[in-house]
Every structure is written in structure tokens, then in C-alpha cells.
Amino acid sequence: MTTxxxxxxxxxxxxxxxGDDLGFVPTMGNLHEGHLSLLQRARKExxxxxxxxxxxxxxxxxxxDYVHYxxxxxxxxxxxEQAGVDYVLAPPYAEIYPDDYAYQLSEVEFSEKLEGxxxxxxxxxxxxxxxxxxxxxxxxxxxxxxxxxxxAVLIRxxxxxxFIPTTIVVCPTIRNEFGLPHSSxxxxxxPEQYQAARHFPEIFHSDRDCAAIxxxxxxxxxxVDYVEEYDGRRxxxxxxxxxxxxxNIPENKS
Numbered sequence: 184m185t186t187x188x189x190x191x192x193x194x195x196x197x198x199x200x201x202g203d204d205l206g207f208v209p210t211m212g213n214l215h216e217g218h219l220s221l222l223q224r225a226r227k228e229x230x231x232x233x234x235x236x237x238x239x240x241x242x243x244x245x246x247x248d249y250v251h252y253x254x255x256x257x258x259x260x261x262x263x264e265q266a267g268v269d270y271v272l273a274p275p276y277a278e279i280y281p282d283d284y285a286y287q288l289s290e291v292e293f294s295e296k297l298e299g300x301x302x303x304x305x306x307x308x309x310x311x312x313x314x315x316x317x318x319x320x321x322x323x324x325x326x327x328x329x330x331x332x333x334x335a336v337l338i339r340x341x342x343x344x345x346f347i348p349t350t351i352v353v354c355p356t357i358r359n360e361f362g363l364p365h366s367s368x369x370x371x372x373x374p375e376q377y378q379a380a381r382h383f384p385e386i387f388h389s390d391r392d393c394a395a396i397x398x399x400x401x402x403x404x405x406x407v408d409y410v411e412e413y414d415g416r417r418x419x420x421x422x423x424x425x426x427x428x429x430x431n432i433p434e435n436k437s
Contacts, residue, residue, distance in 0.1 A: 185264040187271050191278045191319065194270075198321060204230040207322035207349075209313060212236040212273075213253040214262045217357040217365040221326040222266045224354055229324060234263050235316055236273045241284050241308030247425070253367055272319070279315060287311050290337055297418050298333050298429070301408045306337055313338055314345070322349050330356040330364040332416065332431045356430075362388065368426050376423045379404060387419050387430055 188194045206229030208221045225232045236259055243249035256273060263271050287307050293299075294306035317325065325342075327335045332353070339351040356364050362384030363369065372380060382403045386396055387410070397410040400421055408420040408427075418431045 185260065185268050185271055187260060187273065189273050189275070191274050194272055194274075194319060197270075198319075201231050203323055205233060205320065205322045206231070206324045206326060207233045207235070207316075207320040208326045209235045209237075209316050209320075210259075211238045211252065211367070212259045213255050213367040213370070214259045215357075215365045215367065215369075217328050217330065219262065219266055220357050221328060221354055222263070222268055224352070225324070225326050226267055228352075231270070232268050233270045233272060233320055233322065234268045235320070236271060237279060237312070237316075239279075239308060239312045240276065241280075241287075241311060242305050243308070244302045244304050248427075251371065253370055279312065284308075284311070288314050288341070290340065293333070293340070294337055297409060297411060297413065298420065301420065306334070309334060310337060310341055314341065314347075317342070317347055317349055320349075324350045324352050326352050326354060328356060329353050330366070330429065330431070333418070358384070361385070363428070364430055366428070368428065371426050372423065376426065379423060380428060383419075383421060383428055384430060387417075388432060390435070393417070 206225030208218065208225055210218055222232065222234060236256060238252055238254060240249050260271055288310045289307045290310060299306050327338065335351065335353045342349055342351060358364055361381040363380050383405065386399045386403065389396065393410045393412060397407050400407050405421040405423060410419045412434055415434055416431050417434055420427060420429045
């Protein structure tokens with residue numbers, strides 16, 4: 184049976200009773216197959232599983248994106264129960280940010296490349312909230328999807344820099360029938376955009392160079408923020424209308 188907790192005081196009182204073997208999956212809700220794969224792995228590898236659901240406003244660099252982010256708490260809880268999650272933590276903004284975001288955690292190297300170059304402030308908001316959640320969860324393992332590889336790199340670096348004894352487990356990207364990574368943003372694509380989105384993985388995963396991939400994506404109607412290779416991986420971010428799609432793969436892997 185899944186226990187739903189919305190009060191941080193309640194969670195902080197409960198946490199010492201749960202032991203040291205806790206697997207944690209932080210999310211903004213609107214759960215999909217990618218999230219469920221993380222929860223399955225967490226259940227398999229830990230005695231206790233914790234899912235957090237918090238739509239974090241500080242990591243949205245566009246207010247419109249935050250306003251339209253799907254909020255599906257009831258169905259998320261139902262999926263968590265089906266997945267056998269032990270605890271769901273769904274706190275309000277005022278409890279996560281009692282300082283109203285006066286204190287922030289920034290990284291000044293990798294966070295300024297790729298996504299960071301196009302989404303100023305995004306990684307600061309992400310790192311700040313993940314640090315808070317890690318302090319609350321006191322998890323032995325934290326599970327993240329490979330789709331958000333840049334995020335995973337920064338979180339792993341943060342835990343090392345601040346001596347946080349949580350192992351970061353990065354799990355394979357879960358993709359739909361034509362190879363598009365599962366993402367909550369996919370639900371905002373119109374039917375026509377969704378069909379057009381099939382060209383993104385098809386082109387991005389090809390063996391062409393980055394310049395050729397960018398040109399081909401633009402020819403298919405995508406606005407391309409970047410297609411770049413960095414530290415052994417290829418990264419891309421594109422837009423269909425207002426919807427932004429990202430992907431990454433190891434270099435030379437199609």
C-alpha cells in the first residue's frame with residue numbers, strides 16, 4: 184500500500200523509522216513509461232521506495248512552460264500504487280521553498296553549456312530543488328533517466344562536491360514506438376506535431392555529422408537549438424512550435 188505524504192514535517196518524523204536502504208525517484212509528476220522504469224528499478228534494488236512529485240517553478244526559464252506543465256496528481260498516485268511504491272511525497276511550494284528561493288545552488292562550468300546556454304537559470308533551479316529533496320529523502324540511491332543526461336552529470340557532481348552519501352543511478356532512456364524519448368512534454372504535441380516528431384530520432388540517431396543532422400532537422404520543420412558532440416556523447420534540442428524535445432546518445436551509436 185502506498186502512503187501519500189504532503190507535509191514535510193510528517194515526512195521528517197517518519198524518515199528515521201525507514202532504515203538506510205531507500206531508493207528515491209524525484210519527478211515533477213505526469214508519470215510516463217520512463218518514470219515507471221525508474222520506479223521498477225528502485226523497487227528491485229531497495230527495501231523502501233520513495234517517489235516525489237513536485238512541479239518545480241524555479242527550473243522553468245519560460246513562465247508559459249510552467250503554467251502548461253501537466254499536473255496529474257491523482258493519476259500519478261494511482262500509477263505509483265500499481266508500481267508498488269511505498270511512499271509518495273508531494274509537498275507544496277511554501278514548504279520546499281520557505282526561503283522563497285533566496286538561497287540557490289549553482290554550478291559554473293558544465294551547466295553553462297548545451298541546455299544551460301539556451302535555458303539560463305534552469306540548472307540552478309534544478310540543482311537547488313534536488314539538493315533540498317536529497318536532504319529530505321536521505322536516500323541510499325537516486326534514480327534518473329539517461330534522457331536528461333546533463334542533469335544527471337550535474338547531480339552526480341553535486342553529491343560528490345557536497346559529500347552527500349547517495350549513489351546516483353542513471354537508467355536507460357525509454358522510447359516510444361518510433362524512438363522518441365518519453366517526456367511529459369510529448370503530451371502537449373498536437374497530433375500533427377506528434378507525427379512530425381518521429382523524424383527527430385530517425386535523423387538524430389543517424390551516422391551523419393552534427394552539421395548535416397542539424398540541416399536535415401531544419402528541412403523537416405524543426406527549430407534546432409543545438410546538435411553537438413561533447414565528452415563522448417551527441418546531444419540535441421529541437422522545437423516543434425512551443426514544445427521542446429531533447430535527446431542524447433553515445434557518439435557513433437545509431
